Amino acid sequence: MQQTFSILSTPKFITGRGSISFLTSLGKKRIGIIRGGRSYNDNLKEKIEMLAAESGAKIQYLAEIRNEPFIDDIFKCMDEVRSFEPDMILAIGGGSVLDTAKAIHLFYENPDMKFEDALIPFTLPKLGKKAVHVSVPTTSGTGSETTSVAVFIDPLTQVKKLLLDNNLIPHYAVLDADLTESLPDSIRIATAMDALTHAIEASTAVNASVMTRAIALESSLDILENLSDSLNNCQNANVQALSREKIHIASAMAGVAITNSCTGLAHSYDHPGPAFSKAHGTVCGLMLPYTMGLCGAQPSYATLATRLGYQGNKKELSQHLIEHLFRLRESLSLELTFEEMGIDRKEYFNRVETWSKVSLDAMATVVSPAEMTIERGIELYDSCYYGKRPDLTSPIFMLY
Structure with a gap:
């Protein structure tokens, strides 16, 4: 039954x-x-x-x-x-x-x-x-x-x-x-990016329930709205304290979301992290907007974009959210590509095909809405290295 x-x-x-x-x-x-x-x-x-x-x-x-x-x-x-x-x-x-x-x-x-x-x-x-x-x-x-x-x-x-x-x-x-409270901003940002990746990916996992998606969406929004105010340069101590508490709760909510569904492509394709001794949250946060492009327009992306103040149809709203994440990274002085991160190009691309093969069977890939192949994995790594941003409104993405 x-x-x-x-x-x-x-x-x-x-x-x-x-x-x-x-x-x-x-x-x-x-x-x-x-x-x-x-x-x-x-x-x-x-x-x-x-x-x-x-x-x-x-x-x-x-x-x-x-x-x-x-x-x-x-x-x-x-x-x-x-x-x-x-x-x-x-x-x-x-x-x-x-x-x-x-x-x-x-x-x-x-x-x-x-x-x-x-x-x-x-x-x-x-x-x-x-x-x-x-x-x-x-x-x-x-x-x-x-x-x-x-x-x-x-x-x-x-x-x-x-x-x-x-x-x-x-x-x-x-x-x-x-x-x-004693965390340096670098760790506060890296861990928040990990939690944000958990939450956004859990919201699109095909095995997620309505409740899991609701938890994931609220977690995503709390991180997106409060991360900047949680940092040490916030001038309002009360706002800073509340923002830090909201993000701390949101991190746990994102954990609940992935426990009851799963993560997604940024986690199953995150091999550059251990290969080049880069922090897990740093790598996942960088890969997130690129992997969202492979997932295409999603109802949860559109919901988050709408709540952030954007307008448009599902595809336009999903694109707005991807661009919002790139702008957020820029505002936090975070790298947008693995090249900017200082990862050696030759060593990186020597491993790309192997990474693409082993990532196909990962549970996070299986439950992702993206239809991955070895070739699409290679394209993902290429985009993450050189900064080829997804555009869901282009004819190429309409074919997927």
Whole structure:
């Protein structure tokens, strides 16, 4: 029998400035912390330790993740995790930290499980019998606090390995915008671009529900309308604070959207990032308007453009949104091409055909509204390198 319903999978959200204090309400007594480097500063450390003392809890720092996580980052702390026996796994940091905490929680509660077994999608056991998982993002972009995915790098092959199951979604996501205040603008912009890409791509995924699209559209709009005011040059402190909180919430909403549908072409074709050591959000944000051209005129693009004040038919509105994204990047002094990013042309184009082949079978490509081929993938990479902007009103795009 065909399934006629969908379930929206999310953590329990705790929101508001100062909401980190929620930790004391859970009554847990052994808190194992996975933290980041830059974001976990002395003030935050003091705050967490004070909250633990108030609730009579012991804390132990189990792992510190400073870069993209490797598989080894999970297992090198497992002896300490099992010895401490936490009843709360507390992750505080960016996406790499939050992903690592998901895996640590999984293997802590399932000590006999092998990493290779965990790679089979949607086969992981329910978590929570030993510890509750609380995820506290300190950046506004990855949405990892809401997602069913954890990504790790194989140290030998440098290939990314994916854990995928809704049971990996943390029990609680604490969205405290106070924890983002120390971010430099460069990280604030890069992570926001990642979240914006999540949201816009989720809005067009063919497996998205009406509810998922609604969440994705609101997330997209909040980022588009508030990113500039969230930066350090905003002269109005109240406007800046509200904008930062809206983007922090929007990032989580975008995570919910991709968890319950999928990402799109900017994510499945984002190979230049790891190949040339460029940040994920930076690469996805650059590729987004080019990939939107391949998707063609979409109702969600037209909706966003209309809400941004543009007029026209669906194709014209979709084109307006693409151009709006290019102008936004220009206003933020972001590169518009991989050439401007300093990526070596010869090395880049030597890999383009391989990237185009391996991207075809990715789930994000399959659920995209674009009809991709190896040739169209090569064209996409060519456009992203040289800045050949899509024009949905031209005869070429009318043929797709």
